Amino acid sequence: MSSIFLPVRIEFGMDSSLRVGSEFSSLNCTKVMIVSDKGVIDSGLLDRMTKSLAESAIQVILFDGVRPDPDIACVEKARDLYVSQACDGILAVGGGSSIDTAKAAGMLVTNPGPIAGLVGMNKLTNPLPPLIAIPTTCGTGSEVTNVTVVTDERHFKAPIVSSYLIPKIAMLDPGLLLSLPPNMVAATGMDALTHAVEALTNNVENWYADASALEAIRLISQALRPATANGNAAELGRMLYASTLAGVAFTLARLGLVHAMSHPVSGLARVPHGVANAVLLPYVMAFNVVGNPRGYAQVTRALGVAERENEVATAVAGVKEVVKLNHQLGIPKSFKALGVDEELIPLMIEDTFKSGNVAINPRRTTKSDVEKIYKAAFTGESPLTFVE
Ligand SMILES: [Fe+2]
Structure with a gap:
């Protein structure tokens, strides 16, 4: 429905x-x-x-x-x-x-x-x-x-x-x-990508949201790098359009574990919302792949990455693409690099579970899962450890 x-x-x-x-x-x-x-x-x-x-x-x-x-x-x-x-x-x-x-x-x-x-x-x-x-x-x-x-x-x-x-x-x-600094284009663009990925892959079914999300991912995969690198009006316009489409998607279909986990990082450690999402996104995608391989394979195709031998492998290729995108945009690799105090993790876990977005995440999530994801995102270890 x-x-x-x-x-x-x-x-x-x-x-x-x-x-x-x-x-x-x-x-x-x-x-x-x-x-x-x-x-x-x-x-x-x-x-x-x-x-x-x-x-x-x-x-x-x-x-x-x-x-x-x-x-x-x-x-x-x-x-x-x-x-x-x-x-x-x-x-x-x-x-x-x-x-x-x-x-x-x-x-x-x-x-x-x-x-x-x-x-x-x-x-x-x-x-x-x-x-x-x-x-x-x-x-x-x-x-x-x-x-x-x-x-x-x-x-x-x-x-x-x-x-x-x-x-x-x-x-x-x-x-x-036009006067938005490159790091703000990158961070807010990754927030939009996160909205689209979460609205598409979570447990809320909404065909209009899915169509909006897929188009947003496609546009972001093409426009975010050049919009950040050269700030020209056409690319920024495509990003603006994509971020609104992604907003439509999550108004209709809500979000998922990335936002549930990123809000405590921003609230308690003052990391900008888009940056917190960008750091967490590949980890949560990797964790979630087994819960919705078909949805994450759709993400991969919309990112413009070639199909692999099966759905799971295609989904994992999307995780690698997001890691590469973060790197190319200059997003810090870990919360440690952003100066976040690791002692905050227990409080962050507690606040994560206050979010209604945990229940609609495509993979059932325990406190121990969230702890593992936070710890990996703190050190910046490869997100692929969650799928390989
Ligand atoms: Fe957001």
Whole structure:
């Protein structure tokens, strides 16, 4: 059985973000809170958007306090600004942290908190104020997803899932990615690849998600290397399109063990989300191959790697390709190289099992399995030890 519900309009194209003023007018908004971070603001990316808003006679309030892995205090500050200024719409411009902050702030405007009571599946009872999301990275997918992640007091990245969190409009403008540093293209691109691989291979069946995921993997396999290496608009545009497709895929089919394990690494050790996923992805793929050889063989073919003598061997060839991709993109090989404290592993294991994504992973997973994967990813030993 497949269920498809995506109440988001997607506008794709160079300079599409310059129509943001008329889009908010069409939503009957008159005073919009922009949610963004210092990096985006300093780069001047907002200037032409605020001009577009002014031309549509829309007032603007700026919330510039977004931090990586936004916490409860950050989200509540954004909500307080929205309420005190009597705004009637939200514009998120940035990566996953900006879009997630905007979603969570909007959620608190119309749904009584505290946030702890909204964590989990479908706890929201009211729609958000009109929200337009404009991504400036090629990974999050948050511009089309039904999820926001807020880091709580003990550094646990708590997911909140509801169709009310899907933005009204996603505006995909490749021009906004032109100043993205290569390491950010690489890390966010690997996040998108992880979304697609997990949505395709997990235990949730959804044909629309699978089609979106396969196309996302195909595009990423072709565009991520050149987009990172030369940053040209055409390749970045393909990556932006792929990351949104991957976002569609995981909104419909959810994720898996990579995200269950990477959130604790980011929450407790501050490793950027895309980097944590990139390091873990080949290990979890190798661990999972026996659970879904057919799905991982599909991943391999979509990565553009030749068929091997049987399905398992084809699936394993995909793991090797992801190891090679990480290396070519300059992603560190291990958590040790990223300075993560190995003493955190027991806490990370505990937090992994709080995620609903463990239960839908294509291979049943025990605490000892997670410990083995974390330990291997810490030292950077070959992921192939899980399949050979
Ligand atoms: Fe992700």
